[in-house]
Amino acid sequence: MNDSVPILKIHDITKTYGGNLILDAVSFELAKGEIKILIGPSGGGKSTLLQCINCLAIPDSGTILLEDKQVDFSSKQELYRLRQQVGMIFQDFNLFDHLTALNNITIALRKVKNINKSDAKKRARIELEQVGLGDKEDLYPAQLSGGQKQRVAIARSLAMDPKILMLDEPTSALDPELIGEVIAVIKALAAKGMTMIMATHQISLISGLADEILFMEDGRIVEQGPTSALLAPGKVSKTRGFCNRLKEISDVEE
C-alpha cells in the first residue's frame, strides 16, 4: 500500500431516492494501490455508494476528487472521462448479449477511445488471455458460464485502463463452484497493485485482500479500519461479528 496522495477522495456524499436517505454524508479516501472492502447488511448503501463514485447515480450533494481534481457533476464530458478511469464490475455481469466475448471488450475501446478495429482486437485478446479466456473470444455471453461471463466483464473493464476498479458483489450471482475462478482473477489483479473498492460478502476476499474494511449500515460508514485491527481476535466490532457470521455460512456450504 502506497501512502502517498489519495487517488480518490469522497467527501460528504449524500443520496436520496424517493424521499429515502440512502447515503448519509459518506466520506473516505482511497490511496493508489489500496484495496478497500465494503461490507454490511443489504440495503446499507454499498451499491449506491459505488454507483455514486462513477456517477451512474449523481450524488445529491458532496464532492468527489479524482487525483485531486473535483468532478463536475453537471458536465457530461467530465462524467464520461471519470467513468473511463473508474471501472465497474457488476454482480450480474451485464455483458452485451449480442456481442462475442471479444467484441464485448472492443466496443468501448472503439466507440469511447476511438481505437481502430485491429488495435482494439489486439488489446481485447491480451485482456482475455489475462483472465484465462483466450480460447473463448468467439463465444457469445449465452454460451459462457457465469464465472466466464464475470471474467469477460473484468477483462472489458481493464481494457479501458482504469485507475480504480470498483466491484459490486462480483461473486454473489455465481454458483459456488464457479466462484473460485473469479476470486483467482481478482487476487491476481490485487497482486499487480490494482486500486480497488469492492463490495463483497466473500470471506476469502475480505480477509485475504482488504487493506481496509468499511462497514456500512443505514447509509453511513459505521466502522472503518485496517483489516488486521477490525478482525483481530478478541476485538469487539460489528465488522468482526459480521465476518464471523459470514465465515459460519461459508463453512456450512463447504
Next chain:
Amino acid sequence: MPTAFTAVIDSLPYLLQGAFITIAIVGAAMSIGFGIGVCASVGLVYGNTATRKILSLYVWVFRGVPVVVLLFLFYFGLFTYLDLSFSAFTSVTIVLGMTTGAYQANIFRGAILSLPQGQFKAANALGMSHSQAIRSIILPQILRMSIPAWSNEYSIILKDSALAFVIGAPEIMARTQFVASRTYQHLSLYIAAGVIYFFLTWGGVIALRKLEEYLRVPGYSHDGSQS
C-alpha cells in the same frame, strides 16, 4: 365477353404491374415507418417529459384513426391546404409510413423496456454516452427481437395498402377493380387479386423469418431466454 379464366390470364401482366406498385408503396412505407419507429421509441423511453408527451400523442392519433380517414384527411385535406401536389402514390406512402411508424414505435418501445437495464448501465460505466449506448448496445438487440412483430406489421400494411385505390394509386386493388368493372368477371379477378396479396404476404414473412434466423445471436433466442 371473356370467360372467367381468360379475363384473369389476359389481365395478369396488368395486375402484376400493380403488384410492383404495391410492393413499392409497402417497401417505402415500412422504411419510413422504421425510421420513425426507431426514433420515436427511443424518444418514448429515454426522452424528457415534453418529448414523450408529443410522441405519445402522435402514436395515439395514428393508432386511433382509421387509415382510410387519414388518407382522405391528408390527400384531400392537408396536402391540398398546404398546396402540396403529392401524387396518390406519394400520399399513400406517407400516410401508411406514418401509421406503421406509430405501431413500430410501440413494438420497439416494448423491446427496449424488455431488455435488462444492466447493459445500459454497463455501457455508461465504460464511458459511453447515452446515444452511443443506444446505438451500439440497445438498438442492435431490440431490432433483432422485433423482427417477428415487424413481420406482422408488414403483413398488415401490405393489406392496408389496398386502400390506396380509393385515391387512385394504380396498385393491385385499383387495377383489379378497373378490369372487373369492364369484364364483369368479378369473382375470378378478385380471387386472382387475393392470391397475389397472399403470395406477397407469404414471401415477405418467409424472407423476414430467414433474416431473423440469420441475425440470431448464438445461444440466445428472440424472447430473451437462453437455449
